[in-house]
Amino acid sequence: MPATIYDVATHAGVSISTVSRVVNSPQGVNPATRFRVQRSIEALGFVPRADATARARRLHRQVGVLAPFFTYSAFVQRLRGIASSLSDAGYELVVYNADTPEHIHAYLHSLPLLRRLDGLIIISLRLDDMLAVRLRASGLPVALIEATHPSLSGVDVDNREGGRVAGKYLMAAGHRQIGFVGGDYAVGDYTLRTSQLRLQGLCEVAEAAGVQVQVPALPANSATREDAQQQAFELLARSQPPTAIFAASDTLALGVLRAARERNLRVPQDLAVLGFDDLEFAEYIGLSTISQSLEVSGRQAVELVMAAMADEQTLPRHVQLPLHVVRRETA
Amino acid sequence: MPATIYDVATHAGVSISTVSRVVNSPQGVNPATRFRVQRSIEALGFVPRADATARARRLHRQVGVLAPFFTYSAFVQRLRGIASSLSDAGYELVVYNADTPEHIHAYLHSLPLLRRLDGLIIISLRLDDMLAVRLRASGLPVALIEATHPSLSGVDVDNREGGRVAGKYLMAAGHRQIGFVGGDYAVGDYTLRTSQLRLQGLCEVAEAAGVQVQVPALPANSATREDAQQQAFELLARSQPPTAIFAASDTLALGVLRAARERNLRVPQDLAVLGFDDLEFAEYIGLSTISQSLEVSGRQAVELVMAAMADEQTLPRHVQLPLHVVRRETA
DNA sequence: TTTGTGCCTGAAAGTGCTTTCATGAAAGCA
DNA sequence: TGCTTTCATGAAAGCACTTTCAGGCACAAA
Structure with a gap:
């Protein structure tokens, strides 16, 4: 059983208040007493218990x-x-x-x-x-x-701004057929709808430039790679498939990348892919993306x-x- | 200020012991009393504080x-x-x-x-x-x-066994030139040397089959993707480069994959890559690997x-x- | 000698529960 | 009716510190 503040007090012949002071505000205690208490603390290997301290300090x-x-x-x-x-x-x-x-x-x-x-x-x-x-x-x-x-x-x-940034970037690279792949992490009523905002931003700048954004017929209600892959397949099967796809997250971008590979499309020559988040693996696999720090x-x-x-x-x-x-x- | 057990006791006209019992072992208290206390608990919105409970229970x-x-x-x-x-x-x-x-x-x-x-x-x-x-x-x-x-x-x-499993798998696929890329997460004296063990296992089975394992000249003392990429470059530049590389972790395998891409090698036709760990992204990118659950x-x-x-x-x-x-x- | 002034130090309250122990009441039994 | 047993409840100890408050003591000034 480890030493308590009481053991130290007894050992040093002082009150627990003084021990507490030696630990927490040593300058307020007489040097002679302080040294004596410090020796006792070391002799007994006293370490204040975090929970007791927490309780007393209400912190x-x-x-x-x-x-x-x-x-x-x-x-x-x-x-x-x-x-x-x-x-x-x-x-x-x-x-x-x-x-x-x-x-x-x-x-x-x-x-x-x-x-x-x-x-x-x-x-x-x-x-x-x-x-x-x-x-x-x-x-x-x-x-x-x-x-x-x-x-x-x-x-x-600013997720909408994120979509605008993505759109501008892809259009600056010459793309006129831009696809979007999205979906949010579903946690019931607590679900955050960022994907939608990013799409809105993308559409804003695309519309302003006279470019149409291609959105999958069935918007996904989850954010898995598989969903994204299916969405990408659908876009790529269209009569005029997109030359670039903006994915609402890096995880979704992985699905797009996979779809491209299965359709034997070269990235970025045949299909450019842009993600969102800048997750760790994005750097590993060379994924271009929007970083959100x-x-x-x-x-x-x-x-x-x-x-x-x-x-x-x-x-x-x-x-x-x-x-x-x-x-x-x-x- | 939230209600304490004392408030509930006063409100219900019982002692705090009884309130405590109603909360923790209701079957031991008279139904009439129990209901009365429960009503007080609800009326006051009493929730026992976790830290007070922890202290009293020493848990x-x-x-x-x-x-x-x-x-x-x-x-x-x-x-x-x-x-x-x-x-x-x-x-x-x-x-x-x-x-x-x-x-x-x-x-x-x-x-x-x-x-x-x-x-x-x-x-x-x-x-x-x-x-x-x-x-x-x-x-x-x-x-x-x-x-x-x-x-x-x-x-x-069993990391050594992991190396053996990897070696057997690659040799069963016909590989006779097997490379190894490794390195451990460096945390000073606490560094775990699993990479070395996996290599040993690989060498064991390779030797038994008369296959030589190619190990980079400079073993890495860290486990980053960049290190792995450099190691892979070195192996691939040899006169008789490996047809398969076993990486001691999935992260390292990413480096190998990247090196292969930069050297325009098709995976797995020109170079097979096998990882270790089965991290989440392994499934995403289709990386073959040794799962360690x-x-x-x-x-x-x-x-x-x-x-x-x-x-x-x-x-x-x-x-x-x-x-x-x-x-x-x-x- | 008395009063004043700091400096140290100890006593004690505060923290909000659980759990053991003891007691009183009620019920069971002959 | 008197005794035992069971059940329900309350009192109180325990948890291990921090911090406030008050007082003792030494020393200086009057």
């Missing part, structure tokens, strides 16, 4: 992350940013996986009440007004990533929760991250 | 995972298994990123003392005898993944820590997961 030094982790690939890179910022700030990271609407619902309602967390980061989940207001009222500092809500801090990108989004979110933790009264802040195309080999 | 319902997450791609899939098993068991998952030897050292020495965790899972980190014994003695239940040690529970695979390893590890948590005296258990080749398009 847990833990921040939670709620996300549909395993259905959604972009989380790793966001998490990377979150983890490193959090660790720099001396906070631990606890992970809540929310792949189903039921899980999400349960977490969202219990986490604020359990009072185990100092802050919470919610990734890629759409929150309705009621929920957002409840969260805000619960007193648990929250930051959103990818989604936004007026009453909660958040960091996102995933890692930075994680760091930003940590800053936002920290701000909310420092001052609960502060107004929600919203950060919008820039987008840029990363030119590689597929477009 | 935190949190398990930690320590791993070089962001230098090591296989973690996502392992984590998926861990997260879902943990959540089924009602435990939370706290993540400790350990990309540098210094971080690892600090975590390994502080986590057992801070007493915030009920258990710890350590992924892909080599522990020396002293550390393993210390951990064991600390009383914090531990399970290892990918590494093993006699005094700690662990789940791993990453998700299962996570589930197994949870079982092992749980066993250790249930009975601290129990002997360490070791589980070895099966390997099998997943035939796709590259070999």
Whole structure:
């Protein structure tokens, strides 16, 4: 059984208050006493228990992350940013996986009440007004990533602008037949509809340039590679098939790439493919894509929760991250 | 301010003991009293605070995972298994990123003392005898993944056998010039040397069949795609280049694939490529590989820590997961 | 000698539950 | 009716720290 603050106090012949002070604010205690206590601490190998400290300080030094982790690939890179910022700030990271609407619902309602967390980061989940207001009222500092809500801090990108950037890039490369492949990660009512926005942006600039965007007959209601592959097959089978396809995510772009290979189309000569996200594997496979600074989004979110933790009264802040195309080999 | 157990007790006109019993073992309390208390609980919206419960029970319902997450791609899939098993068991998952030897050292020495965790899972980190014994003695239940040690529970695979499986598979496909590309994730003294073992297994079966294995002149001391690409270039530039390359991981295989593309080699006709791990993207890009059941390893590890948590005296258990080749398009 | 002024230090409250132990009431039995 | 047994409940200890508050003590000034 490890030593407690009481053991140290007895051993050094002082009160526990003094031991606590030696640990937390040594300058306030008489040098002679301090050295004696320090020797006792070392002799007994005393280390304050994190949970006891947390209780007394009413600060847990833990921040939670709620996300549909395993259905959604972009989380790793966001998490990377979150983890490193959090660790720099001396906070631990606890992970809540929310792949189903039921899980999400349960977490969202219990986490604020359990009072185990100092802050919470919610990734890629759409929150309705009621929920957002409840969260805000619960007193648990929250930051959103990818989604936004007026009453909660958040960091996102301009998805419509992303579609415009993609369209301009492809048209600048001479494409006049542009296809779109999309779909969103389905998590019930919490599903975020970014794919649609990216398509809108694409259509805007295409229309302005007199270029028509080809959209699959059946829009997918999920975001798997297989869906994308089927969508691509459909587009490529048309009488005037697209010479370029913009996929609403890198994962979907993989499906397009596969479809191209199966139809013996050379990329980018016969078919240019442009993704969205800039996931890690995009670089590996040479996929051209729109980068949305995933890692930075994680760091930003940590800053936002920290701000909310420092001052609960502060107004929600919203950060919008820039987008840029990363030119590689597929477009 | 949320309601506490005291508020409920007052409201229902009972003692806090009774409220506690209604929450935790309702069958032991008189139905009339029970209903009254339950009504008070609902009226006040009482939810027991997780940290208070944890303290009183001396059980935190949190398990930690320590791993070089962001230098090591296989973690996502392992984590998926861990997260879902943990959540089924009602435990939370706290993540400790350990990309540098210094971080690892600090975590390994502080986590057992801070007493915030009920258990710890350590992924892909080599522990020396002293550390393993210390951990064991600390009383914090531990399970290892990918590494093993006699005094700690662990789940791993037979890496040498993995090399043999790869060699047999490639030779059965007719290859007589087999190349190897390898390298390990470098985390100082904690670096695990699995690449070497996989090579040994490959050499064993090749030698037995009179086939020579081609190994790059400069073995890489890291495991990046770029390293693998350079290694592959070197092998392919030889007078008698390999017709198949076994890469010690899927990430490395990506580098080989890239090298093949740059040299205008068709895969698998001109060069067969076989990976190891079966990461998620392997399926996406059609990479043939040796699966090591990453998700299962996570589930197994949870079982092992749980066993250790249930009975601290129990002997360490070791589980070895099966390997099998997943035939796709590259070999 | 008395009063004032800091500096150290200890006592004690606060944190919100679980769980053991003891007690009283009610029920069962002869 | 008197005794035992069971059931339901409350009191209180325990958890391991931080932090506030008050007071003791030494030293300087009056």
